[in-house]
Amino acid sequence: DIQLTQSPSFVSASVGDRVTITCRASQGISNFFAWYQQKAGKAPKFLIYVASTLQNGVSSRFSGGGSGTEFTLTISSLQPEDSATYYCQQLSTYLTFGGGTKVEVK
Amino acid sequence: EVHLLESGGGLVQPGGSLRLSCAASGFTFSKYAMSWVRQTPGKGLEWVSGMTHSGTNTFYADSVKGRFTISRDTSNNTLFLQMNSLRVEDTAIYFCAKSPVDYCSSPRCFYFDSWGQGALVSVSS
Numbered sequence: 001d002i003q004l005t006q007s008p009s010f011v012s013a014s015v016g017d018r019v020t021i022t023c024r025a026s027q028g029i030s031n032f033f034a035w036y037q038q039k040a041g042k043a044p045k046f047l048i049y050v051a052s053t054l055q056n057g058v059s060s061r062f063s064g065g066g067s068g069t070e071f072t073l074t075i076s077s078l079q080p081e082d083s084a085t086y087y088c089q090q091l092s093t094y095l096t097f098g099g100g101t102k103v104e105v106k
Numbered sequence: 107e108v109h110l111l112e113s114g115g116g117l118v119q120p121g122g123s124l125r126l127s128c129a130a131s132g133f134t135f136s137k138y139a140m141s142w143v144r145q146t147p148g149k150g151l152e153w154v155s156g157m158t159h160s161g162t163n164t165f166y167a168d169s170v171k172g173r174f175t176i177s178r179d180t181s182n183n184t185l186f187l188q189m190n191s192l193r194v195e196d197t198a199i200y201f202c203a204k205s206p207v208d209y210c211s212s213p214r215c216f217y218f219d220s221w222g223q224g225a226l227v228s229v230s231s
Binding site: 001032034036043045046049055087089091092094096097098099100 | 150151152153156165167168201206213214215216217218219220221222223224
C-alpha cells in the first residue's frame with residue numbers, strides 16, 4: 001500500500017500569512033493526487049486534483065504543486081474561513097488519504 | 107445542484123450486518139463512479155469501496171474485502187453498501203462520494219467532488 005505522510009500535523013498562523021502543507025508518498029505516484037478541506041462537523045470539500053488543478057469555485061488563494069513523491073498545498077494569504085483540516089489523497093494505486101493537517105487561524 | 111443523502115446507519119453488535127443507502131440527485135447518476143469513504147477520529151479518512159459508472163467494476167479496501175458489498179440501483183439513483191460480519195473497528199462515519207469524471211472505469215477517477223453528510227455506524231456489544 002502507498003502511505004501518505006502529511007506535515008505538519010498542526011499549524012497555527014495569522015490572517016494574511018502564507019501556509020504550506022506537505023504530503024509525501026512512500027513511492028512515486030506521478031500526479032494522481034488530490035487535496036480536500038474539511039471543516040468541523042462537515043464533509044470534506046474538494047480543492048485540487050491532478051496535483052495542481054483548482055476545482056471550480058475554489059479560491060485562488062489555494063494552489064497545489066509537486067509530482068512523484070512530494071506534493072504541497074499552499075494558502076497564499078490565510079483567511080479566517082480557511083480554518084479546517086486538510087487531507088491529501090493518492091489515486092495511483094487504489095486510494096489512500098494522508099493523516100490530515102489542522103490549520104488554525106490565530 | 108448535486109445532493110447525496112446517506113441513510114441506514116445505527117448501532118449494531120459485532121458480527122452483525124447493516125445496509126447503508128445513498129440517495130443521489132442533481133446529476134445523471136449512471137454517468138459517474140461512486141464510492142464510500144469512512145472517517146474515524148483515530149484513523150482519519152479511509153476509502154472503503156468504489157463502483158464504476160456502469161456498475162461493472164467494483165473495488166474494495168483490503169480491510170473490508172469479503173465482508174462489504176457495494177451496489178447501485180440506477181433506476182432509483184441510489185448507491186448501497188451492504189456491511190456484513192461487522193467489527194468494532196468498522197465504527198465510523200460513512201460518506202457517500204461522487205467522482206467528477208464521467209464514464210470513467212478506473213479507480214484513478216476515485217477522487218470526489220461531492221460528498222454526503224455522512225451516516226454514523228457504531229459497532230459495539
